[in-house]
Amino acid sequence: AKQAGRDTLRFFDPAMQARLHARARLEADLRQALARNEFLLYYQPQVNADRRMVGVEALLRWQHPERGLVSPGEFIPLAEENRLIVPLGDWVLETACRQLAAWAEDPATAGLTVSVNVSAQQFRETDFVARVLATLERTGARPERLKLEVTESLFVDNRDEARETMRLLREHGVSFSLDDFGTGYSSLSYLRRLPMDQLKIDQSFVLDLLADEACAAIVVSIITLSQSLHLEVIAEGVETEAQQGWLAAHGCHAFQGYLFGRPVPVEALALDT
Ligand code: C2E
Ligand code: CA
Ligand code: CA
Ligand code: CA
Numbered sequence: 001a002k003q004a005g006r007d008t009l010r011f012f013d014p015a016m017q018a019r020l021h022a023r024a025r026l027e028a029d030l031r032q033a034l035a036r037n038e039f040l041l042y043y044q045p046q047v048n049a050d051r052r053m054v055g056v057e058a059l060l061r062w063q064h065p066e067r068g069l070v071s072p073g074e075f076i077p078l079a080e081e082n083r084l085i086v087p088l089g090d091w092v093l094e095t096a097c098r099q100l101a102a103w104a105e106d107p108a109t110a111g112l113t114v115s116v117n118v119s120a121q122q123f124r125e126t127d128f129v130a131r132v133l134a135t136l137e138r139t140g141a142r143p144e145r146l147k148l149e150v151t152e153s154l155f156v157d158n159r160d161e162a163r164e165t166m167r168l169l170r171e172h173g174v175s176f177s178l179d180d181f182g183t184g185y186s187s188l189s190y191l192r193r194l195p196m197d198q199l200k201i202d203q204s205f206v207l208d209l210l211a212d213e214a215c216a217a218i219v220v221s222i223i224t225l226s227q228s229l230h231l232e233v234i235a236e237g238v239e240t241e242a243q244q245g246w247l248a249a250h251g252c253h254a255f256q257g258y259l260f261g262r263p264v265p266v267e268a269l270a271l272d273t
Pocket of ligand 3: 179180200202203236
């Protein structure tokens, strides 16, 4: 059987073989990365209509010993497949909550919120609520400053449990943002029953806003929808003054994007301290 296996491999296209090999390497490295302390949390500003920073989104980075900084697009899907995302997600939450607790010491930063991305696997762990609450308690972070970013994928086949998880955490003051809004399926029916606090307009819509009438129409409906449902709305991927101006003129007053700052290590954030 081993011989047959080797023979079949010969029919593989070498590029595909190389990709599989690279992936296996990456996965092996990923398994050790937590223990080796190779992860970093970057923070990207979220600003209000006056361009004042009101919060940040925490974005994971992997400082690989040979490859340098690896972007989450490369390793998060892998971590989701092999469930490393659960301990990794714990680390992100812990690190973000420690940052919140440190900011609480200074009146200039005490009001900042931190948005943390949560994967479906992580959210669906039976002890997810307990883990979040324990982390808040251990770090001393205020739940009112923590925002969890979730995607619609989380609610597929799981709406009742998801609602209960959200209800429990919201009872403790944690809030929820629906990330990449508009890119999934049946957004509207989910919204009716889920205790959401914020909609995040996906960056793909923001990108084409001024060039594509359909995009503009979708963004207007998301803003209108958020207003009727009394939800906050934030646009991500804002790169130009023109995009911000258009969004503000149409009723969106919270922004995130390169125009206001890229994701950076905490020391590089422009804090008013
Ligand atoms: P996301 O949650 O949609 O995060 C926004 C992504 O857009 C980030 O990419 C950010 O760096 C990028 N971005 C921000 N402003 C702009 C802009 O003006 N223009 C453009 N073109 N891009 C902008 P990043 O940091 O590479 O993260 C990619 C994805 O990885 C995230 O997408 C999120 O889904 C996932 N991710 C990142 N950190 C975590 C984490 O701690 N846990 C989990 N589960 N997922 C994470
Ligand atoms: Ca996000
Ligand atoms: Ca997003
Ligand atoms: Ca995205």
